[in-house]
Amino acid sequence: MESSMLSGLNEMQQLAVTTTEGPIRVIAGAGSGKTRALTNRYAYLVNALGIEPSNLLCVTFTNKAAQEMKRRVKKLIGGERDTGYISTYHGFCVRVLREDIHHLFYPKNFLILDTEDQKTILREIYEELQLKINDSKFNRILKKIAEMKMDTGYVYQLMNRTDPIEPEKTEDQDRKILLMYLKKQKRIYGLDFDDLMNFTFVLFKEYKTVLEKWQDHLHYIQVDEFQDSSSKQFELIRLLSQKHKNLFVVGDPDQTIYEWRGADPKFIVHFEKWYPDCQTIFLNQNYRSTPEILDIGNSLIRNNKLRVDKAMFTESPSGLKVIHYHGKSEQEEAKWILTQIKHLVKEKGARLSQIAILYRANYLSRFIEQELIHENIEYAMFGGFKFFERKEIKDALAHLRLLAFGDDLSFLRIVNTPKRQIGKKRIQLLREWAEQEGLTLYETLKKHAQHEQFQRTKAQEFVQAIESLKVKKDEVAVSDLLQDVLQATGYEALIREDGDQDRLDNVMELQRSLVQYEASYGEDLSLEYYLQMLTLYTENDREDDKDSVKLMTIHTAKGLEYPYVFLIGMSENILPNERSLRDRKEYALEEERRLAYVAITRAEKELYLTESEGFTGRGQKKYPSRFIFELDEALFRRIGVMDRNLEEEAKEVIRVARKLQTQPEKEAAYDEGSKVRHPVFGTGVIESIDEKKQVYMVYFEAMEVTRPISWGFKGLSKE
Numbered sequence: 001m002e003s004s005m006l007s008g009l010n011e012m013q014q015l016a017v018t019t020t021e022g023p024i025r026v027i028a029g030a031g032s033g034k035t036r037a038l039t040n041r042y043a044y045l046v047n048a049l050g051i052e053p054s055n056l057l058c059v060t061f062t063n064k065a066a067q068e069m070k071r072r073v074k075k076l077i078g079g080e081r082d083t084g085y086i087s088t089y090h091g092f093c094v095r096v097l098r099e100d101i102h103h104l105f106y107p108k109n110f111l112i113l114d115t116e117d118q119k120t121i122l123r124e125i126y127e128e129l130q131l132k133i134n135d136s137k138f139n140r141i142l143k144k145i146a147e148m149k150m151d152t153g154y155v156y157q158l159m160n161r162t163d164p165i166e167p168e169k170t171e172d173q174d175r176k177i178l179l180m181y182l183k184k185q186k187r188i189y190g191l192d193f194d195d196l197m198n199f200t201f202v203l204f205k206e207y208k209t210v211l212e213k214w215q216d217h218l219h220y221i222q223v224d225e226f227q228d229s230s231s232k233q234f235e236l237i238r239l240l241s242q243k244h245k246n247l248f249v250v251g252d253p254d255q256t257i258y259e260w261r262g263a264d265p266k267f268i269v270h271f272e273k274w275y276p277d278c279q280t281i282f283l284n285q286n287y288r289s290t291p292e293i294l295d296i297g298n299s300l301i302r303n304n305k306l307r308v309d310k311a312m313f314t315e316s317p318s319g320l321k322v323i324h325y326h327g328k329s330e331q332e333e334a335k336w337i338l339t340q341i342k343h344l345v346k347e348k349g350a351r352l353s354q355i356a357i358l359y360r361a362n363y364l365s366r367f368i369e370q371e372l373i374h375e376n377i378e379y380a381m382f383g384g385f386k387f388f389e390r391k392e393i394k395d396a397l398a399h400l401r402l403l404a405f406g407d408d409l410s411f412l413r414i415v416n417t418p419k420r421q422i423g424k425k426r427i428q429l430l431r432e433w434a435e436q437e438g439l440t441l442y443e444t445l446k447k448h449a450q451h452e453q454f455q456r457t458k459a460q461e462f463v464q465a466i467e468s469l470k471v472k473k474d475e476v477a478v479s480d481l482l483q484d485v486l487q488a489t490g491y492e493a494l495i496r497e498d499g500d501q502d503r504l505d506n507v508m509e510l511q512r513s514l515v516q517y518e519a520s521y522g523e524d525l526s527l528e529y530y531l532q533m534l535t536l537y538t539e540n541d542r543e544d545d546k547d548s549v550k551l552m553t554i555h556t557a558k559g560l561e562y563p564y565v566f567l568i569g570m571s572e573n574i575l576p577n578e579r580s581l582r583d584r585k586e587y588a589l590e591e592e593r594r595l596a597y598v599a600i601t602r603a604e605k606e607l608y609l610t611e612s613e614g615f616t617g618r619g620q621k622k623y624p625s626r627f628i629f630e631l632d633e634a635l636f637r638r639i640g641v642m643d644r645n646l647e648e649e650a651k652e653v654i655r656v657a658r659k660l661q662t663q664p665e666k667e668a669a670y671d672e673g674s675k676v677r678h679p680v681f682g683t684g685v686i687e688s689i690d691e692k693k694q695v696y697m698v699y700f701e702a703m704e705v706t707r708p709i710s711w712g713f714k715g716l717s718k719e
Contacts (some may be wrong), residue, residue, distance in 0.1 A: 005044040005076070008036065010233040016281045017252075018043045020220070023241075023275035027269065028251040029312045030601035031288025038224055039069055041248070042086075043076035043222055050119055053077070057240070058086040058222040065224065065559075073202040085218075089233050093196040098198045100203055100210050104159040111190040118142065118192060123555050125180045129173075139498060140699070140706050141177055148178060149194035149687065153618035155202045157283065158186050189605070198233055204239055204568045215243040226251035230262035234499065238274065242473065253307045255598050257555060265306055286601075288561055290319030292635065293607045297600045299542070299632045304590045320606055324628060326640035327612035331516070334371035336640075337610060339565055341377065341549065344564055344606075353377055356550045356562035358599045360575040363387075363509040363617070365551050368568060372549065381594055392495060392503040392690070393510055397531070399485045402442060402466065403473050403529045420458035429453060442466070465489050478527050497705055500529070508617035554599045565603035567596070570611040570625045573653060580668070582656070585678055596627050609636070613646070623650035626658075671695065675719035681707065683719055 004016050014098060015631055016026050019320055028034035060066045069195060070083045077083075084095070090426035096107050113121075122141060126132075131571065148154055157165055165186065175454065191199060204211040204688040212642075221241050223229070226249035229237070240249040249268065256265040272278050286294050294314050301307065326335035337357070344350040357368055366387040372379045387393060401410040408532045416422045427441075434444040446467070451460040465488040486492040486507065495503050518525050550562065569575060576592035602609060612623050670676060674686045676698060684698040695708040696716070709716055 003647050005040050005048060009033075009040065010285055012281060012283050012285070013040075016283065016334060017044050019279060020045060020246065020248075022120045022245055023271075023278040024248045024277050025226075025271045025275075025280045026248070026283060027268075027280065027308050028250050028283040028312050028366055030255065030598070031285060031286040031308050032225075032283040032312075033285075033287055034283060035069070035072070036220045037283060038222060039072040039076065041456040042069075042073050042222065046081070053082050054085060055217060055219040057092065057218045058218070058220070058224070059085070059089055059092065059237070061088065062226045063088060067659060069224070086240055089236065090193055090196050093200040096200050096203065096214065097196065098189070100207070100213075101199065102197060103210060104155075105161055105205050106159070106189055106199075106201060107192075109189075111188055112196070113185070113190045117190065118145070121181060121184050121190075122177075124184065127175055128180070129177070139141040141174065142638060142686075143176060143706075144178060145181060146194065147712060149192075149198060150454075152198045154182060155195075155198050158182060159202070162387060179692050181714075185223065186417040189237050189509075199348055200236070201232075211239065212243075215240060219244045221244045221248065223249045225250075227253050227265050227268045228258050228263040229267050231264060231267075232262075234445075240301075252310075254304070254310075254594055255601075257558065257591060257595050257598055259371075259588075267320070269308055280308075282310050282332070284312050286312050286314040287316070287410055289314060289601065289602050290316055290605060292319055292321055293600065293603050295635050296322045296595055296607065296631060298354055299635055300593060300600065300627060300630055301597045302535050303630050304593055306590055322607045322609065322637050324631075324637040324638045325608060325610040325611070326624065326638065326642045328640075329614050330367045331371075333568065333610050333612035334367050337368060337568065337608070338371050338375050338377070340566070342375070350564060352401060352547050352549050354563040354565070355566070356552065356557065356560070356602065357566045358552060358554050358557050358602065359567075359569050360577055360595065361505060362553060364475045364569045364574070366506075366513055368551070378548035379551055380548040382556050387506070387509075389435065390503075390506055394668075395491060395571050396482065396486060396507055396510055399483060399489060399491065400478070400527060401531055403469055403481070403485065404531055405442050410439045411440070411445075414489070414491070415441075415445070415462065418490045420462055422454075422457050422459060422462075426453060426457070447625065462489065473527055477518055478530050479511055479518055481527060482514060484538060488695060505617060512617050518619045519660075554595050557602050559648055560597055561602055561604055563603075563605040564608075565599070565606070566608045567599045568610045570609050570617075570628060572623045572625050572650065573616065574622075575627065576627050594626060596625075623653055626654045629654070668696070670716075670718065677717050677719045678709065679715045 007018060008015065010363070013033055013036070016024075017040050020041075022250075026034075026037070028037070036057075042056065045056055045505045046053055062067060066087050066545075070086050073083055073086065074081070085092070090558075094112070097110065101108060101110060111117075111353075119138075119142075122138065140701045160660075161660065165179050165183045167176045167183060169178065170176050172414070181554070185195075186317060204214075204705065218240055221237060223237060237247065251268045253265045253269050254265055259265070267274075270683050286633075289297075291314055294312055298312055302309070325333065325336055327336060338578075341352075341355055344355060350550055357365075358451070359368075365381070369379065369387050375679070388397075397416060398410040398413040401407060402414065410426070415427075422445075428449075430444050432443050433439075434441050435449060437444065439447065441585075445454075445459055447561055448454065449463045454460070458651065469481065469485050470482065470490060476484070491508070495507065514530070517530065554567075575596055578591055580588040580592055601610075609628065611624050612622065616622055668689050668691070670686055670689075675683065676686060676696075677683055678698070678700065681698075681700040682702045684700040684707075686696045688697045689695075690697065693708070694710065697706055698709050698716075699706045
């Protein structure tokens with residue numbers, strides 16, 4: 001029985017499986033067989049030691065990972081055995097609460113609320129208060145709810161039976177909305193994802209017998225992807241393991257890429273601080289990559305300080321040298337990548353599904369997607385939409401299409417985005433008039449914009465914006481027209497106020513692609529011709545063809561592997577990402593380096609690192625990433641001529657950036673709740689202070705928006 005749990009495992013994997021008592025930390029490098037060791041250890045505890053699965057908690061980070069582990073474990077221990085305690089943190093909390101939430105005066109059949117449920121509750125509140133649902137304000141309240149739930153204080157309000165929640169007693173509108181939200185939650189006994197963990201903490205804190213019951217019950221605890229644990233998750237695991245102390249954590253600090261949402265690598269790096277008697281086991285044999293790929297990854301990641309050196313090695317046969325390609329333009333970079341893909345398929349017999357193209361941010365897919373379409377090569381997006389299928393891109397193009405063709409589809413898509421009070425009833429009225437008069441919907445609105453039915457709307461304003469742009473459409477470049485229409489209709493302002501940087505980046509990338517298209521086509525590019533060509537370009541086969549090149553962000557690629565990997569857009573301020581470095585200073589650079597490391601270690605046979613000259617969407621000159629310069633030059637082959645002056649210029653830009661990032665930390669001059677004045681935005685209140693990003697989150701009353709204002713901005717003064 002025991003031998004079957006250990007067969008096919010190397011010495012360190014066997015040690016991880018058979019070391020069962022006390023706190024154990026396993027540092028498992030990329031491709032080291034971590035999942036196999038984890039599942040075999042579970043089976044070893046059950047089959048070889050006779051531990052009941054119900055006494056064994058195994059925590060994973062995603063439902064998908066939990067289901068996969070259950071499937072593997074059932075094969076080893078028998079399909080009829082219970083594996084209910086293989087779950088996510090939230091899944092485990094649901095089990096606890098289903099059993100014991102009655103102590104907090106909630107029923108066991110409580111509702112679990114998703115994000116849409118939260119929004120539905122908020123919409124009800126806005127209607128009751130007769131507030132206009134402004135998207136930016138709506139998102140700000142959702143953020144405030146999340147901030148409130150970072151602590152457990154509100155749980156006591158929800159479980160209090162003698163002191164009811166009374167929103168009507170507060171004058172502050174935001175506070176009133178928050179209290180109404182809690183009151184409505186309580187009425188339906190609904191818990192959102194933050195509540196699941198917070199209610200569990202309060203339950204354990206207030207009812208020691210409940211905590212002791214669960215501590216008694218869980219003799220062994222295993223945690224996968226431990227490097228992604230937040231402080232709250234780590235505290236929960238510490239509480240549960242206090243009695244039996246059999247805590248087994250597995251992870252790789254070099255693959256912590258979720259710090260921005262609470263993950264903290266210090267818990268695995270400094271595990272012995274909390275567990276001085278812990279044993280550490282290294283799974284450092286890589287079964288995935290060639291020595292050449294592994295050496296490149298090691299060369300990069302050793303520049304990080306917050307890590308545990310694990311000296312990864314492989315016994316896989318030697319392969320091709322890693323290639324770094326430097327192009328003179330984005331188009332040149334894309335064409336070179338496509339040439340390599342065709343070579344892999346034709347000369348090496350590779351299937352398209354064995355090839356992955358990875359990038360730091362979604363907007364970077366645009367230039368490579370266009371080349372794939374041009375070459376008629378199937379591709380599939382993982383974890384996102386194809387560039388021209390993204391909502392903001394469809395919206396932007398619909399504005400242009402309305403100018404060019406005046407069609408009903410484009411009109412219906414944008415007439416109420418941003419909100420112009422032209423809802424379903426008024427649209428139906430327009431349809432009836434259009435049918436009677438033989439006009440398009442836009443022509444009908446133009447004709448009747450001053451009708452009493454549209455007096456309390458922004459119909460006239462919308463028509464005026466479109467008409468003024470129609471006059472210009474044959475006189476200005478299409479790229480300028482796009483910028484003008486998005487500004488005139490308020491669409492760009494809507495995205496900016498929404499605070500979604502990815503959507504804004506995508507719109508800027510669309511404009512940049514237009515500039516490039518104009519440059520390649522010439523001065524005579526008309527709006528109509530561009531839109532027609534774009535439709536032909538993007539209307540490719542929509543079937544999910546499995547044999548297709550995979551495109552995805554590095555975050556999406558975590559845990560996946562492919563024989564051939566292209567890591568594209570390896571430019572400074574892209575990878576590492578400028579916004580991350582600016583926001584989180586030294587915290588971010590190591591995470592950006594870990595992101596590059598995760599991308600590199602997805603490759604099995606061949607790895608290509610590519611970047612190119614030119615300008616970013618914000619008009620900044622592009623330079624090769626500092627991560628390229630950190631690599632040992634003996635470990636890769638460069639293709640493409642990098643001008644010596646460009647290289648020196650790049651190194652100087654990186655040196656200056658590094659100096660700025662290591663400047664001593666400032667202190668906030670104002671406190672939370674302080675009233676301040678901004679020279680442009682007016683009077684505001686500091687809602688919160690972000691010490692990592694060194695910004696104040698200021699709510700400006702006149703604009704009804706919250707903006708991040710740098711500590712160092714001299715224009716901010718005390719009101």
